[in-house]
Amino acid sequence: MKQVQVHPERCLGCMQCMLACATAHSRTKSLFTAVGESPLPKPRLHVGAGSHDEGFPNRCRHCDPAPCLLACLPGAIFRDPDTGTVLVDPDLCINCASCAMACPFGVLRYHQDWVAPAAKIVAQKCDNCLERQHEGLIPACVEVCKTGALTFEESDEALRRKTREVARSVSMGMEEQPLIPTGVQLLRQAKKQRFEMRCR
Amino acid sequence: MKTKAEERTITKDGQLLLKKMEQDQVETVWDRLEAQSPQCGYCEMGLSCRVCAMGPCRIDPFGEGPQRGVCGADADIIVARNLGRMIAAGAAAHSDHGRDLVEVLAEVAAGKAPEYSITDEEKLRRIAREYGVETEGREVLEIAGELAAAMQEEFGTRKGFLTMANRAPAKRREIWQKVGIAPRGVDRETSEMMHRTHMGVDNGWQSLLLHGLRNALSDGWGGSMIATEVSDILFGTPAPTPNMVNIGVLKEDEVNIVVHGHNPVVSEMIMRACESAEMVELARKKGAKGINLTGLCCTGNELLMRHGIPMAGNHLMTELVIGTGAVEMMIVDYQCIMPSLGALAPCYHTRMISTSDKARFPGMEHREFHPDNAAELARTLVREAIENFDQRGETYIPVEAVPSVGGFSVEAIIGALGGTPQPLIDAITAGKIRGAVGVVGCNNPKIKHDYGHVTLTKRLIENDCLVVDTGCAAIANAKAGFKVAEAIKYAGPGLQEVCGALGIPPVLHMGSCVDNVRILVLAAALANALQVDISDLPLAGAAPEWYSEKAVSIGSYFVASGVYTVLGPMPPITGSMNVVNLLTSGLNDVIGASFAVEADPEKAAVLIRRHIEAKRKALGLSALDI
Amino acid sequence: MEYVIIGNGIAGTSAAEAIRRLDRQGAITMIADEDEIPYCRPMISNLLAGDIAAERLAIRPSSFYDDLNIKPVLGRRVQSIDPAAGKVRVGDSDLIVPFDRLLIASGADPRISEVPGSQLPGVFCLRNRSQALDIMAAAEHGRKAVVVGGGLVGLKAAHALQSRGLQVVMLIRSAHPLRLQVDASAGRMILAKLREHGLQVLVEAEVAAFEGSGKVLENIVLADGQKIPADLAVIAKGVAPAAGFAADGPIGLGPGGGIVVNNTLETTVPGIYAAGDVAETMDVARREKRVNAIWPEAVEQGIAAGFNMAGRRVAYRGSLSRNVMRIYGLDIMTAGVVEPPAADDSYEVVAVTDKHRDIYHKLVFRDDRLVGMMLINGIEQGGVLLSLIRREVAIVEKKERLLEPGFQVGKLMPQYFK
Ligand SMILES: Cc1cc2nc3c(=O)[nH]c(=O)nc-3n(C[C@H](O)[C@H](O)[C@H](O)COP(=O)(O)OP(=O)(O)OC[C@H]3O[C@@H](n4cnc5c(N)ncnc54)[C@H](O)[C@@H]3O)c2cc1C
Numbered sequence A: 001m002k003q004v005q006v007h008p009e010r011c012l013g014c015m016q017c018m019l020a021c022a023t024a025h026s027r028t029k030s031l032f033t034a035v036g037e038s039p040l041p042k043p044r045l046h047v048g049a050g051s052h053d054e055g056f057p058n059r060c061r062h063c064d065p066a067p068c069l070l071a072c073l074p075g076a077i078f079r080d081p082d083t084g085t086v087l088v089d090p091d092l093c094i095n096c097a098s099c100a101m102a103c104p105f106g107v108l109r110y111h112q113d114w115v116a117p118a119a120k121i122v123a124q125k126c127d128n129c130l131e132r133q134h135e136g137l138i139p140a141c142v143e144v145c146k147t148g149a150l151t152f153e154e155s156d157e158a159l160r161r162k163t164r165e166v167a168r169s170v171s172m173g174m175e176e177q178p179l180i181p182t183g184v185q186l187l188r189q190a191k192k193q194r195f196e197m198r199c200r
Numbered sequence B: 001m002k003t004k005a006e007e008r009t010i011t012k013d014g015q016l017l018l019k020k021m022e023q024d025q026v027e028t029v030w031d032r033l034e035a036q037s038p039q040c041g042y043c044e045m046g047l048s049c050r051v052c053a054m055g056p057c058r059i060d061p062f063g064e065g066p067q068r069g070v071c072g073a074d075a076d077i078i079v080a081r082n083l084g085r086m087i088a089a090g091a092a093a094h095s096d097h098g099r100d101l102v103e104v105l106a107e108v109a110a111g112k113a114p115e116y117s118i119t120d121e122e123k124l125r126r127i128a129r130e131y132g133v134e135t136e137g138r139e140v141l142e143i144a145g146e147l148a149a150a151m152q153e154e155f156g157t158r159k160g161f162l163t164m165a166n167r168a169p170a171k172r173r174e175i176w177q178k179v180g181i182a183p184r185g186v187d188r189e190t191s192e193m194m195h196r197t198h199m200g201v202d203n204g205w206q207s208l209l210l211h212g213l214r215n216a217l218s219d220g221w222g223g224s225m226i227a228t229e230v231s232d233i234l235f236g237t238p239a240p241t242p243n244m245v246n247i248g249v250l251k252e253d254e255v256n257i258v259v260h261g262h263n264p265v266v267s268e269m270i271m272r273a274c275e276s277a278e279m280v281e282l283a284r285k286k287g288a289k290g291i292n293l294t295g296l297c298c299t300g301n302e303l304l305m306r307h308g309i310p311m312a313g314n315h316l317m318t319e320l321v322i323g324t325g326a327v328e329m330m331i332v333d334y335q336c337i338m339p340s341l342g343a344l345a346p347c348y349h350t351r352m353i354s355t356s357d358k359a360r361f362p363g364m365e366h367r368e369f370h371p372d373n374a375a376e377l378a379r380t381l382v383r384e385a386i387e388n389f390d391q392r393g394e395t396y397i398p399v400e401a402v403p404s405v406g407g408f409s410v411e412a413i414i415g416a417l418g419g420t421p422q423p424l425i426d427a428i429t430a431g432k433i434r435g436a437v438g439v440v441g442c443n444n445p446k447i448k449h450d451y452g453h454v455t456l457t458k459r460l461i462e463n464d465c466l467v468v469d470t471g472c473a474a475i476a477n478a479k480a481g482f483k484v485a486e487a488i489k490y491a492g493p494g495l496q497e498v499c500g501a502l503g504i505p506p507v508l509h510m511g512s513c514v515d516n517v518r519i520l521v522l523a524a525a526l527a528n529a530l531q532v533d534i535s536d537l538p539l540a541g542a543a544p545e546w547y548s549e550k551a552v553s554i555g556s557y558f559v560a561s562g563v564y565t566v567l568g569p570m571p572p573i574t575g576s577m578n579v580v581n582l583l584t585s586g587l588n589d590v591i592g593a594s595f596a597v598e599a600d601p602e603k604a605a606v607l608i609r610r611h612i613e614a615k616r617k618a619l620g621l622s623a624l625d626i
Numbered sequence C: 001m002e003y004v005i006i007g008n009g010i011a012g013t014s015a016a017e018a019i020r021r022l023d024r025q026g027a028i029t030m031i032a033d034e035d036e037i038p039y040c041r042p043m044i045s046n047l048l049a050g051d052i053a054a055e056r057l058a059i060r061p062s063s064f065y066d067d068l069n070i071k072p073v074l075g076r077r078v079q080s081i082d083p084a085a086g087k088v089r090v091g092d093s094d095l096i097v098p099f100d101r102l103l104i105a106s107g108a109d110p111r112i113s114e115v116p117g118s119q120l121p122g123v124f125c126l127r128n129r130s131q132a133l134d135i136m137a138a139a140e141h142g143r144k145a146v147v148v149g150g151g152l153v154g155l156k157a158a159h160a161l162q163s164r165g166l167q168v169v170m171l172i173r174s175a176h177p178l179r180l181q182v183d184a185s186a187g188r189m190i191l192a193k194l195r196e197h198g199l200q201v202l203v204e205a206e207v208a209a210f211e212g213s214g215k216v217l218e219n220i221v222l223a224d225g226q227k228i229p230a231d232l233a234v235i236a237k238g239v240a241p242a243a244g245f246a247a248d249g250p251i252g253l254g255p256g257g258g259i260v261v262n263n264t265l266e267t268t269v270p271g272i273y274a275a276g277d278v279a280e281t282m283d284v285a286r287r288e289k290r291v292n293a294i295w296p297e298a299v300e301q302g303i304a305a306g307f308n309m310a311g312r313r314v315a316y317r318g319s320l321s322r323n324v325m326r327i328y329g330l331d332i333m334t335a336g337v338v339e340p341p342a343a344d345d346s347y348e349v350v351a352v353t354d355k356h357r358d359i360y361h362k363l364v365f366r367d368d369r370l371v372g373m374m375l376i377n378g379i380e381q382g383g384v385l386l387s388l389i390r391r392e393v394a395i396v397e398k399k400e401r402l403l404e405p406g407f408q409v410g411k412l413m414p415q416y417f418k
């Protein structure tokens, strides 16, 4: 089954995925109108800063077993059997944040949402864009991520691809190309250096 | 483990005030940088393009996503266009500042700016002659009017060359001609850059970059140089003057007025108002011991250079200064004034005043200065500042000010050398001084405040490199105590001997950031004296903590003038290794100098010393292995 | 294989489900006091508040016992266990249930008050569904309520009664609420918030008696003589493991009164397991045996006990005290050691406050490991910190970094993902 795969080493921190996610979860599905909605749609994935201020896309891993699901008091968190997606039922959620305490990735947020009962604050997390998938679309974050930090593929395919890339980066010959392009490396080095200097 | 404040700045005053602002729960530039993190990698690499409405576009540096914008521009073109526009903005800022001064000069000549005058008549005549204006037996104001008109010509297109570019050595000018980057007009090159970077115009990344150099030259040998020279004519050519620096210059018992920005046109008038007996008397009546005018950033540098006005701090100190609670009024003109200041001042009692018709700030009162109302408005503002004195709450001025000496214009340096650059040349030839380095540029919260400037400068003077500095770098070095005669104790033996004999510090404050042109003029004078090109000299430039577009322009005109230049923060170019390679090595073959990027000042010092020794060797001078 | 489970709370329920995943054949008998479909005990306070309907408490379908082929013995209490014979005696009847594997998941009982008048009608505990319904009935006619105790259940009860429109007075013995969860500064913040929301809180108050004329509660009398009029009272003075039936047998009890288990949830008697609020486990942060009477531990221990009983060895990593509540406009998340012993210098405390965001965060480290946290507001990343505590990850970062506003799991690369 295809899953959203995260490759943090490719994240540039542009936050396009956050915009796309919020838009995909809006009522009107267009960025320009979504920003005028009330409640304001919010992203389900969060681009944070990594240890040297590089981008780090953080989204629900749809863990199995899922700590949030086990911790949810009213049983509002459940797994969609077809896709393995861990979902929250906004009608059942009592906004207790037990899931936030359980999630080792810190991806849950609490706010109103147009699909939840009006004015009710409920737990929100990535739903793998199941609605879009039903329409034959891929998850919104993957669609807008141009660097390949977010991909939608089978996990063993992702692994195979990674292996190929590593092999290519070390093999000699014409096809040789670094795993991380030189320009990106330069930038990351510069950022890392900033951190080292701060501690001097 | 370092505290957060210690990670953010090396300065004691900065650290203490950061702690206080944290207690006051007032947000600073560092907090906002943290909140912005991670910053967009496409933009950091120069790979995002907002030039047209078919876009915005971005190029995937990993090679799988889009490799061309909607228009078809690839990474090289987009990076070059973005860099070109940065240079254009920087050149525009400096040059517009220059234009404002020329306008004042013209109004003085026309008798429309009664409170301004020609202060350095000798310089007026000298520059006028350079511009081909007849000076013999003519009235000062007549000459001033004609010089102003001649300079205004340079902003347009009819003239086709920049007079002061002729100060560059002949060899340099030949290179410019050969490569096709001799600047033709101040505004023209900026305007052309905007044209070239419009969609569908210049899509040669090399030609874009070369035009970028030409655009920068129009700033260095044009707009900025005009700004500096006219400022000297109007307000006096700087000569060595002692002053005090860091936040300790604020006074508990006096009315503190801080000027911030870049243009001396406003701050000079404020200074005169502060000095007037009437105002001082008023301040006494209000229970203050007097009026204490201090500066920030380059408007501060302008006053420091000419009048020894104390300097409260550089770019990253501008918010912290308000945190002392001791500032009655901050008066700003333009450039590098963080729009956060207006929102921050109400946390204290400071009144914030904006003065330029082209620079407004949220939360500031706008009181517009023009040459005809300047003196009166300055007095009104100073009066209001005095009246604000009794609104003061608790104050916190935790450090003692440090002494420094400023005012090293080219004229002053040559003067200190006994009227000719020869003693300096001799010292370099003898190897006592290995070379000279301009340490310039801003502060950037991405680099620990002042760490880059101070560390690099220290390493350079330790190794007998004379340092000349400007802008925020100059303030950093002054705070570090490098600018008093006794500071030769930090210098290597050769530099110590030379500076000791001349009675000058090992680090010479050459002014504000437009005054980087003083460094160009000095370099040109040395090259001309030796009949070589600037690129042959054991010189280098460095901008260890740069942040602004102006700095990109400065760095580019340094390199285009033949000075190897090391940048601290990485410019947004790594999206194109072609651009990176051209700027960091390819340019050597084209114009005899290039950039380097090295955030760590320890390593930057090594790069610079290595470069200097290589140049020495090529000149047949003694050279060390670094 | 005969499995017997005492208690149909979440520990017993999770264990039964785990057993069934591995063993479809064995017989499972669940003996439980409450005649209910497994329901969510913490949510009885939401029921009391009127936020949810009583039907919503159930967290398993009504066919639960049938679905899992469990023999339910409901509405009856286990009286005693004969470990040697492998038998459980139910009630004072002669129902004797034999077992090969026994799970004690009898949870906890509320600590009751010993002062005069505690037996008066109108004086309640809030531990199960029927008590919640009783309080609701009493609240129909009442206007004034008193809650004795400022722990989690006390706060929830007070909040629920306020939502029902009652005037509520909270009596707490210490100087601030949540004494077991938060430190004094946070306690003061919380106290102020409660009062802001109209809850009257009397601190350092000791109840001397419940007073009533005839059969109705009228006043609560404090040790200092003060009388507080009340139509109903809820006693929330914490809970104690419901292990009475094991008290004088060979099954070992710990200092906390809970049944001591090892890392397979087995008690000191082979074949007998315990899980949930009744069990005393190794606390990973404190490194000592402790009863951590919280829902997520009951779930995990139940699952682990079930697997071990059915023959799959799974090691239980130990428990961790933790709580989260969003109440009175505050988000409070705590875990592990929040107030380290002052004399012990192997602990290090790092804290931040942010008045703008009304945040107070505190982390407690022992050597280079995180062993405790207390987050008042801004709790989103609490799960990440908690997993650092549970997994005993060595922190190589500067400790303050874990409290910076931008902290999230990406800052912990790569050690976190090891
Ligand atoms: C109002 C309230 C709010 C709470 N909120 C939270 C919260 O927000 N988060 C959290 O983590 N925890 C919370 N808790 C605690 C949580 O409910 C318990 O930790 C959890 O329910 C324990 O589950 P358990 O299965 O171990 O025990 P229990 O749920 O107590 O189940 C034990 C069952 O065994 C029965 N039993 C006891 N003795 C016998 C016997 N001798 N014979 C037969 N049956 C017996 C009991 O009647 C009971 O039905 C709350 C508790 C209450 C009361």
Ligand code: SF4
Pocket: A059, A060, A061, A062, A063, A066, A067, A068, A069, A086, A102, A103, A104, A105, A106, A107, A108, A125
């Ligand atoms: S929310 Fe967190 S715990 Fe739940 S499945 Fe997603 S990542 Fe796992």
Ligand code: SF4
Pocket: A071, A072, A073, A074, A075, A076, A077, A088, A092, A093, A094, A095, A096, A097, A098, A099, A100, A122, A123
């Ligand atoms: S906040 Fe909602 S989804 Fe999360 S644990 Fe509580 S009820 Fe479940």
